[in-house]
Amino acid sequence: MVREDFPSWRSQVERVSGCVRPVRVAGSAAAADSGSGEVLAAFSSRDAPDGVVLVACGDRRASVCPACSERYRRDLWHLVASGMRGRDGASADDAVPGTVGAHPRLFVTLTAPSFGPVHTARGGGCRPRRSGARCVHGRPLGCDLVHEADHRVVGTPVCPECWDYTGAVLWNAHVGELWRRTRIAVGRALAPAASAALGRRVTVREVDRLLRVSYVKVAEYQRRGLVHLHAVVRLDGVDPDDASAVVAPPSWATPALLAGAVRSAASSVSFALPSPDGALRSCEWGPQLDVRDVTATGEDDPARLAAYLAKYATKTAADSAPGALAHRLRRLDLAGLVAKVGPHLARMAATAWALGGRRDLEHLGLRRWAHALGYRGHLATKSRRFSTTMAALRAVRRTWRARQRVEEGSPDPWAQAASGDAVLLGQWAYAGTGFTGLADADLAAGITADLEHARREYRELLAREAALAREL
Ligand SMILES: [Zn+2]
Ligand SMILES: [Zn+2]
Ligand SMILES: [Zn+2]
Incomplete structure (x- = not known):
């Protein structure tokens, strides 16, 4: 009809x-x-x-919505690329000076620690073990198979009973706080680095008056259901007369100085996670830390990095299973979840749901974030002065469309x-x-x-x- x-x-x-x-x-x-x-x-x-x-x-x-997600991806691309090479902008809060292209800049990947062995797809066997030892549940500790990278077993626990689901969900739930503390630690770690560079003692407070760390970060779900953070971290100077201005840092503030501060911060930050089961766990980053200097990159690299970040920001906890973990769970249907996203991610969601029912963890709102496997943050966030904002980009698009209509x-x-x-x-x-x-x-x-x-x-x-x- x-x-x-x-x-x-x-x-x-x-x-x-x-x-x-x-x-x-x-x-x-x-x-x-x-x-x-x-x-x-x-x-x-x-x-x-x-x-x-x-x-x-x-x-x-x-x-959830391919069209809206595509628009978001493009906006995020502009946002990241502008923070790396500047942008003329339609308004003051939409503009980023082109000089940012020369500021020290790093591409940083922060990973989750291990919560137990998982099947892997590294060439030459998953987890070969000669001894044939078994865990307390009678399962082999190793795995002799060679998995294809996209096989559904990759990223899932070798023994689900041994794997620390509670720890994994609690880590996801605290990764925002872990990032916040890491940011503060980077600021503090810049002081000794500045002291060494200048040959005199520089306090944390003085560093705050000289340097500003800006960033944009994106969370990416790994196969094992834990999030990784990818961030572009930029070192700016501070204009004493205009706090909102984005200016070049002093020449002694090099990419190597920033990289040292990021490394030291990422490896030292640690705090206690809540302990619903009596086990003591600390929240920290995994040993895999990737810090790459992307300051002196070619013309295309900002665009490529921006595309890389933007792609991750549109993925959900289980992108291969559309819809299954895209929306808040109203109740726990374990069998239904297993059918849609497999036993491992289903158990992550179920663990978050169960923990969410506890009084002592109420403040984490884990039932509300069970579909996100405990991760409570936005998939993409940025510091205020890194670049333009999504709102400014949307306003530009609206104005452009309106102007086009007038021209027509x-x-x-x-x-x-x-x-x-x-x-x-x-x-x-x-x-x-x-x-x-x-x-x-x-x-x-x-x-x-x-x-x-x-x-x-x-x-x-x-x-x-x-x-x-x-x-x-
Ligand atoms: Zn839509
Ligand atoms: Zn395996
Ligand atoms: Zn076991």
Whole structure:
């Protein structure tokens, strides 16, 4: 059946650019002249298809909404790349000076410690052991097999009974705090490094007045369900007259000095985890620490690193199993989870769920984060001055779209509101999520595919034109 209001419905679907589960809102809006207050236009969702307006869900996870996640990935790419090579920006808080390209910069990977042996895919056998020894559960301690890298057993415990699920979930739940303490420790470790570089005693407080560490970091789930952190860490100077300015650090503040401080901080930070089962565990980083100097990189490297980080920020705890661990669990359905994500990740989620029921761990909200295997943070975060913000990037996109509409000859009041010449007044209420029927969802998927196809053709056309221009 074809909808009678198909044309206006279609334009709604196009506006949410292929979002698979748009939020439906009902209400009205008016655009008023910012000077006189005169109402320039009014709109009510009553006149729209189904009486609602569609708003893109904005979910950053590829397994939840490919279209919104793609938009998020692109924004994050811009954010990371701008922090590495600068950005002109549309506004003061959107701009990053191009000189950041010369600031000391590291690419740092921080890993989780071991919570017991897991199957691996390193060439030449998983965990060969000659003795044939067994654990208390009667399982062999080693594994003679050679696993393909993408085999589902890779990353799962050799003996699930021996593996420390409680420790793993608690570690995930505290990795945000571990990062916070590491950041502070980096600041402190810069003082002795600065003292050595300057040949006199430099206090932590003095270092704070001279240097600022900026970063963007992304959490990536490993196969074993623990998170890794990848971060671009940049060393800036401090302008005594303008705290918000991003300026070059003094010349003695080299990449090697920053790397030393990061290494020393990452290997020394440690604090006690809560102990629901009486076992004493400390929260610290695993021994695998990768600190790479990416200051003197080529033109393409910032772009490549940015793409690398952006890719991880759109993955969920179990990306190979779409949906299964993408949303909060309402109850624990262990059999269902096992069927969807395999026994190991299911047990991680179940452990988080069980720990979440304990009074003494209430503050961790582990039931709410059971689907994230205890990890409670955002997949991507940055320090304030590293780069532009997601909000600034979104505002730029809105303004650009509005300007485009004006150039196309339709200077509508909504576009004026978006560009700041008019004010927007509105009252909206949530009316539901997703398309209302299967037929609608199918239609929308078709439109999305059409749009994607058109975009691809357009990109190819641009590439052909560029190639032609080079030949001429
Ligand atoms: Zn979406
Ligand atoms: Zn194995
Ligand atoms: Zn065992």
